[in-house]
Amino acid sequence: MANIINLDRVSKGYGAAGQLLTDVSLGLDDDARIGIVGLNGAGKSTLLRMLAKTEEPDSGRVTHRRDLRVASLPQTLTLDADATVSDVVLGTAWLPQSMGAEHEWAGDAGVRTILDGLGMGYLGLDTPVGPMSGGERRRVALAALLVRESDLLILDEPTNHLDVAGVDWLAKHLITRRGALLVVTHDRWFLDAVCTMTWEVVDQQVHTYEGGYAAWVLSRAERQRVAASVEARRQNLLRKEIAWLRRGPPARTSKPKFRIDAANALIADVPPARDQVSLQRLATTRLGKQVYDLEQVQLNAGPKSIFSDLTWQVGPGDRIAILGANGAGKTTLLRLLAGVTKPDGGRLVTGSTVRPAFLSQELKELPGHLRLLEAVEEVAKRVKLGDRELSAGQLAEVFGFTDKRIWTPVSDLSGGERRRLQMLRLLATEPNVLLLDEPTNDLDTDTLASLEDLLDSWPGTMIVASHDRYLVERVTDTVYGMFGDGRMVHLPGGVEEYLARVATPGFAPITAKGAEAPPTGPGLSAAELRQARKDLSRLERQMTKLSEKEAKINEGLALHGSDYDKLVELEAQLKAVRQEIAQTEEAWMELAEKVPGN
Structure with a gap:
């Protein structure tokens, strides 16, 4: 290890934003892989610009090792609109001459691999950048x-505008790349996958932690618990987040480098992230039995x-x-369900009690003449979300708006706010x-953790289109994939299954349960096919009930082991149930052979 950058008592502030960093001293080694986290406006991007020497501090000193090669992607x-992909990637149309042009290995094949990994394999090297979107x-x-x-x-923010597969590819690429890495991103899975250290920018200081996002959450909560310096609401939120992290996949929980016993003690009395049975019951009460029913829908963009x-x-x-992937049609589908557009064919039935809320990617017009709290109270002064009732001010606090910030005019808010x-x-x-x-x-x-905590106890139907792997695993139970072949594909293996399918050359997506493929069964009309699917669902429910009945009889056998008469009665019941199960399974298999996609 060798030191390549030092910050010595660095301070930086801006007139409107105020002081961001005060007397910060840090060192960066040549093999460091650091993720930088903190609230919006805390000074993360400012810190990066000073480390890259593209911006000078108000006081203090930033020193680089001689001949240090720094490559930086700003927000x-x-x-140049007239430049081509080749001019930008291989030439110096964007990067300064000091970064150098076309290296030996950066020929067409090397560039093509990287463009493919970033989801831009459709671009030619002579494609002009002028007509491209901001994400491209x-x-x-x-x-x-x-x-x-x-x-x-x-x-x-390198993961902005990348889909799940692109984020996965970038993480694997960076793990094998030589040199130091500094990254600011809200993608918590990416932080855990790539980083071995975390810097938190908070209260004009930079605190350092070993490990990625999981280690940072756990270590920060432990430090706060020992110091007893934060309010109970924030502590409870962190403890919930830790409980989910520790109960999650082994790959996540193995990363933190600190005392596991301390973490287990901290979360010993924390309930599961959400009570699915209670939420399902509440959702059924509020929504009835029907939410969305799509039948042979055609949809175009x-x-x-x-x-x-x-x-x-x-x-x-x-x-x-x-x-x-970007452009697969996820937004178009959500717009259809929100009632913004109509299907180009087929039928969409929306339940009579459905009250949807659609969060689009665009920032809709907000009342700029109001203050933030007034803009919330304009919609509702008190809100009931599941078993929680919050005032407009409390809801604003959940979303990271402090007492002082809630009186800010909407017109003065940043894009993130x-x-x-x-x-x-x-x-x-x-x-x-x-x-x-x-x-x-x-x-x-922090705001993402608060949002996820809110969504955990939210009773209702939720459909999320997201490239944020952490969010997907945290707040959803079922994953579907859209692969551009006109079907919805159920993915029982979640994100991992999606990535495996994308990585398999010439893969053929299977039809999801409830996602209809073109009928291929011999002699079945569309109406007969729909009835057959309903019969399959009925038989599946019947098998589930019979299996539950079989389990209860087995419990009875164990309970009445010394009662001969009772045992004879239960044995007869068990024999009858097993016979019914066999008949139901046979009927299901016979019908499934006639129905395509099963």
Whole structure:
């Protein structure tokens, strides 16, 4: 290890934003892999710019090792509209001459691998960047950094505009890349996958922690518990987050490098993240039995076909994640369910009690003449979410708005704050169906934890289109994939199954349960096919009930082991139930052979 950058008593502030950093001293080693977290506006991007020496501190000193090669991806960038992909990635149309042009290994094959990994394999090297979207330009700029060697790679929100597969590819690429890494991102899975140390920017200081996001949450909560310096509400929120982390996949819980016993003591009395049975019962009460019923739906986005023949049911209390590449049609589907658009064919039936709230990716017009609290109270002064009743001010606090900030005019809010306010106002309408399109955009990690805690106890149907793997695993129970073939594919293996399918050349997605494929059964009309599917569902429910009955009889056998007469009676019942199970299974298998996709 060798030191490459030092910050010595560095301070930085701006007139309107106030003081961001005060007397910060840090060192960076040549093999460091550091994730930077903190609230929006805390100074994370400012810290990155000073480390890269693109901005000078107000006081203190930033020193670089001689001949240090720094490659930096800022939050905002400007590319020459006349430049091509080749000019940006291989030339110096964006990067300075000091970064160098075309390295030996950065030929067409190397560039193509990186563009493919970032989800831009459809681009030619002679494609002009002028007509591209902001997300495409950002990915081209990221590719320009990745084809070059550097001693320090600084990335500010690199996962923005990447889908789940792109984030997974970038994480694997960075893990094998030589040199130091500094990254600011709200993608907590990415932080855990890539980083071995975390810097938290808070209260004008930078605190250092060993490990990625999970280790940071656990260590910070332990430090706060010992110091007893934070209020009970925030502590309880952290403890819930820790409970979920410790109960999650082994890969997540094995990362933290601190005393596991302390973590277990901290979460000993924390209940599960959500009581699914109670929430399902509440959801059924509020929504009835029908939410969305799509039957042979055709859906287009301009000339592009999204679905050609989709049959899909969404029920009360369903918590569904939709995964797919950019442009797969996830937003178009949510707009259909929200009632913004209508199907181009087929039938969509929405339950009579459904009150949807649609969070789009665009920042809708907000009342700029009002203050933040007034903008919330304009919708509702008190909100009931599940078993919690909150005032407008308390709901604002959940979304990270302090007492002082709630009196800020809406017109003065940052982009991230306006995004939070947009979601806050949606929840204040007390919907019973949430349709969320990339809800984590512009939200910091603390606000995301608060949002997830709120969604854990929210009784209703939730459909989330997101590239945030952490959010998907935390708040949803069922995952569907959209692979551009006109079908919804049920993924029992969740995100891992999605990534495995995407990585398999020439894969053929299977039809989801309830997602209809074109009929191929011999002699079955569309009406007969629908009836056959209903019969299959009825037989599946019957088998479930019979299995439960069999389990109760077995419990009775164990309980009455010394009662001969009772045992004879129970044995006869068990024989009859098993015979009925066999007959039901045989009927199901016979019918399933006639129904395509089963």
